[in-house]
Amino acid sequence: MASIKNLLQLCKGTQYFLQFSNNQKCLLSLAAVRQSSYLSSPPVAPREEYPEVEIVQNAPEWKYVERLMPQKIIPKPIEKPEYPSGWKPQTAASLPDLKYFVARTKNHMVPVYLHTTFRGQRRITVIRRIQGDIWELERELRVVVEKARNGKLCASRVNEMSGQIHFHGDYVDVIREYLKEKGF
Amino acid sequence: MLNLLNKSKSILIPALRNTTVRSTHDAVKEATPLVEVAAPTPPLILPQNWSQYEPVNRSLARQVWIENIDAIPERKLGLIELHPDVFATQPRVDVIQENVEWQRKYRYVSFAHTKTRAEVRGGGRKPWPQKGMGRARHGSIRSPLFRGGGVAHGPRSPTTHFYMLPFFKRVMGLTATLSVKLAQDDLHIIDSVDVPTRDPEFFKELIKERNWGPSVLIVDKDDIFPENICYATDALGYVNLMPSYGLNIYSMLKHDTLVLTVNAVKHIEERLLYQMNRTDATAKGGKFKLDQV
Numbered sequence: 001m002a003s004i005k006n007l008l009q010l011c012k013g014t015q016y017f018l019q020f021s022n023n024q025k026c027l028l029s030l031a032a033v034r035q036s037s038y039l040s041s042p043p044v045a046p047r048e049e050y051p052e053v054e055i056v057q058n059a060p061e062w063k064y065v066e067r068l069m070p071q072k073i074i075p076k077p078i079e080k081p082e083y084p085s086g087w088k089p090q091t092a093a094s095l096p097d098l099k100y101f102v103a104r105t106k107n108h109m110v111p112v113y114l115h116t117t118f119r120g121q122r123r124i125t126v127i128r129r130i131q132g133d134i135w136e137l138e139r140e141l142r143v144v145v146e147k148a149r150n151g152k153l154c155a156s157r158v159n160e161m162s163g164q165i166h167f168h169g170d171y172v173d174v175i176r177e178y179l180k181e182k183g184f
Numbered sequence: 185m186l187n188l189l190n191k192s193k194s195i196l197i198p199a200l201r202n203t204t205v206r207s208t209h210d211a212v213k214e215a216t217p218l219v220e221v222a223a224p225t226p227p228l229i230l231p232q233n234w235s236q237y238e239p240v241n242r243s244l245a246r247q248v249w250i251e252n253i254d255a256i257p258e259r260k261l262g263l264i265e266l267h268p269d270v271f272a273t274q275p276r277v278d279v280i281q282e283n284v285e286w287q288r289k290y291r292y293v294s295f296a297h298t299k300t301r302a303e304v305r306g307g308g309r310k311p312w313p314q315k316g317m318g319r320a321r322h323g324s325i326r327s328p329l330f331r332g333g334g335v336a337h338g339p340r341s342p343t344t345h346f347y348m349l350p351f352f353k354r355v356m357g358l359t360a361t362l363s364v365k366l367a368q369d370d371l372h373i374i375d376s377v378d379v380p381t382r383d384p385e386f387f388k389e390l391i392k393e394r395n396w397g398p399s400v401l402i403v404d405k406d407d408i409f410p411e412n413i414c415y416a417t418d419a420l421g422y423v424n425l426m427p428s429y430g431l432n433i434y435s436m437l438k439h440d441t442l443v444l445t446v447n448a449v450k451h452i453e454e455r456l457l458y459q460m461n462r463t464d465a466t467a468k469g470g471k472f473k474l475d476q477v
Contacts, residue, residue: 070463070464072463073236073458073463074461074462093241104240162276
């Protein structure tokens with residue numbers, strides 16, 4: 001069984017060697033080894049037959065590998081005085097008297113979203129993760145949105161149990177900027 | 185009389201609690217007490233510093249007493265800090281309801297069954313000719329139009345009602361329920377699950393003394409509990425033991441009081457906080473694949 005396998009490997013190896021010139025032979029031999037299949041690759045031999053390798057525990061170069069590997073937990077954002085994207089960290093958490101609180105998402109973003117339905121004809125701005133006096137926040141946001149609509153009334157929906165406010169129309173940027181200014 | 189006075193004075197002074205001068209009679213009486221006064225141990229203060237999962241506001245962390253379970257009267261053994269994102273979140277009642285509904289329905293199989301017109305006995309022949317009778321035209325006496333005929337769109341046994349609630353709704357349900365339990369004074373934390381006797385009366389009296397709800401759910405990290413508590417709770421249907429991996433919203437709401445050990449609290453916190461802060465959340469919350477990793 002093993003001899004047949006070796007023969008097969010030899011045949012497959014010689015195929016490449018016979019067909020091409022010397023330079024290409026070397027490259028292709030490497031390529032052939034890299035793209036080898038299970039049956040064509042040689043079986044694993046005992047460690048003594050392979051060249052000596054120094055095993056290093058906790059190598060200092062490992063940190064260059066680690067920083068390329070994906071992180072399991074969302075890291076804390078790097079502290080800077082200003083961010084070019086306009087992102088601001090949350091500061092309202094430390095304020096003492098708050099009537100309401102809008103928590104950030106797990107990726108440290110402000111929880112304001114746009115829901116589009118009916119092939120883009122219905123656009124609803126959703127603010128999630130609201131705790132505390134949601135009605136007070138709705139009154140304040142209504143002022144902001146009506147100002148953006150040049151005084152026209154806006155339709156809103158408050159869901160106290162799930163802590164959400166919906167506004168008819170696309171006022172995501174307006175509301176997000178307002179919440180960032182308040183420190184949420 | 186004097187002896188009694190001496191004894192009470194010495195017990196009041198903590199340092200002298202174990203050094204009372206007793207007569208032989210008192211020594212015999214106290215040779216086999218129901219509950220022994222434990223040696224004074226330092227209080228078990230456990231402030232948590234969550235290095236990876238820093239809370240937004242440290243002052244929102246809840247401090248809860250660590251109580252004892254080795255005696256009937258309550259003794260506070262120390263303090264533990266609980267992460268606000270697990271034990272002080274918004275009580276999302278809608279998410280809790282969805283979780284309870286899911287837990288009830290996903291295992292349910294309905295065995296209601298009706299026969300279709302093909303399955304009802306008879307009805308193979310055309311009952312009367314198509315034309316000439318002055319009656320409505322029919323092909324079989326067992327069609328759904330007929331009395332005694334098959335049911336058109338009736339229940340077909342067995343019908344599964346399996347569905348999976350989105351993963352992060354289940355995580356939110358756990359945090360919301362734990363927060364609700366803590367806020368409503370139905371959460372107690374004990375140091376360990378070692379009980380002195382196998383007697384179920386011990387638990388009955390403990391629950392009565394400490395005013396815990398009629399039903400109690402005791403959660404520890406491991407699924408192997410000490411012998412004594414197993415025997416004691418076996419006889420009582422309303423005191424149940426559970427490992428921390430079995431924690432679920434239905435059980436937490438079914439039992440009035442939830443009792444967690446310190447190890448269970450740390451395990452639950454660590455797992456829930458990881459799930460709430462993982463980077464591959466979108467991949468995890470994707471479509472449920474049955475029988476796949």
